[in-house]
Amino acid sequence: MRLEAQDVRFRYGGAGARPGGGPGGGSVPEAGAGPGWVLDGVSLRIEAGERVALVGPSGCGKSTLAKILAGYLAPASGAVLLDGAPLPRRGYCPVQMVFQHPELSVNPRWNMGRVLTESWAPDEALLRELGIEREWLRRWPIELSGGELQRFCIARVLGPGTRFLICDEISTMLDVITQAQIWQLLLRVAEERGLGLLVITHSQPLAEKVCTRIVNL
């Protein structure tokens, strides 16, 4: 399988921006490309089983590209293709995303049990490996820390339909032991299922440890 961005252009507030842009959306990065264009003709290809690090300065459009690849934003021109076809507009999207700010990407009015099982039912073993305690399922999002919430955000996107995973600074808010636990688990799951990963990180050592290829935006 192959996920591609072909000659993608995007600007906020312009044609092509879908209202509501998905969780964590809505910020306007500094223009990195032509006037007003956050992304101006960006192409990227990820094969199944590959783990690609996307690096670049703050405001250059990394998170925007991530949301476009996951289908949360539509490009003004260009295309996102999964094995040559556009992303499905309904049903489970094979491209799933884990966001930088977990507190902004869960429904504050849902308890964590409902957040976790929105699209599939993760088994007990996965929850244990992610360090999610049974007792947390009864809590509300505001009653968990960012690191704890992020474990739920990872568990909920590892459904059997997921082929590609976009990870936008997912371990920035985690302590290093949890970061190593979560990445060791993600790497194993990615390996087992042949997932393709796009990893946005500012940490050079992490990119080198986790990824097979590094792309500069």
Added chain:
Amino acid sequence: MAPGMEPILSVEELAVSFSMYDRGLRKADLAVIRSLSLDVRPGEVLGVIGSSGSGKSLLAHAIMGILPPNATVRGEVLYRGEPLTEARLRGLRGREIAFIPQSVDYLDPLMRVGRQVVGTFGTRAAQEAIFERYRLGAGVARMYPFQLSGGMARRVLFATAAVGGDVKLVVADEPTPGLGPDLAAKMMKHFREFADAGAGVLLITHDVDLALGYADRIAVFYAGATVEIATAAEFAAGGAALRHPYSRAFSDALPQNRFLPIPGSQPYAGSLPEGCPFAARCPERTEACLAGDVPMRDLRGGKVRCVHAA
């Protein structure tokens, strides 16, 4: 630092608990910070590292006096040798004591960021100078928080601290996530400048590289307790240079080191065990670890809270 110089800030066995509704109208006390001890000396950057949920942010909030009303605080916080009371804080916050909060949510969503940075004690001219220093373009002052990228918002938060003037203590709660390495390094240099000018900087961070690169000493938190205070050089060396088994596990998990995690997770506030909070995951655990509170003690020029450390 000259020996005997009085710390700007010292925190002695700080404990914080929250009174929460358990079931119905029944209330329960949830102990989240149990025993935090550290001091920040003039001219130094003290890095605070540890798991999320170890009490790092709450320490910052306790110092700044901005804990929610259902919080109970025990222990002592001294600022320049005297208790940091509510009344004293009111005169110091935003002037001598600057706070850089963790989340961009601390910005007022309905106020242009230029005005927020000027705040109560700053001036327009100071704000403009600081924006220029932090590479925030001329138009940024007129923007609202939602129009900023994550990195820009961080720089705006930083600017709010630097604008006050005569800063003696900077309390920074995770100031660098979302900044690129260049900008993060630049921010750290500004912290270093604060310290070199004689201020103390309490730098709470997940970014160990930054902490090691710019801090003088490192305080390691685990489950609401300070477990070790070491020099940055000792922490960079890792292994036998460190005093606490948790510090060593932490060092081993770094991507630039072995990237090998120990299993398990930090005990959750409210279910903290008796004795050493790390005991359940510790390879060196004995009966003695579980017998009552473990005091912080001096060891090899640093401090450790472990009965076995030698």
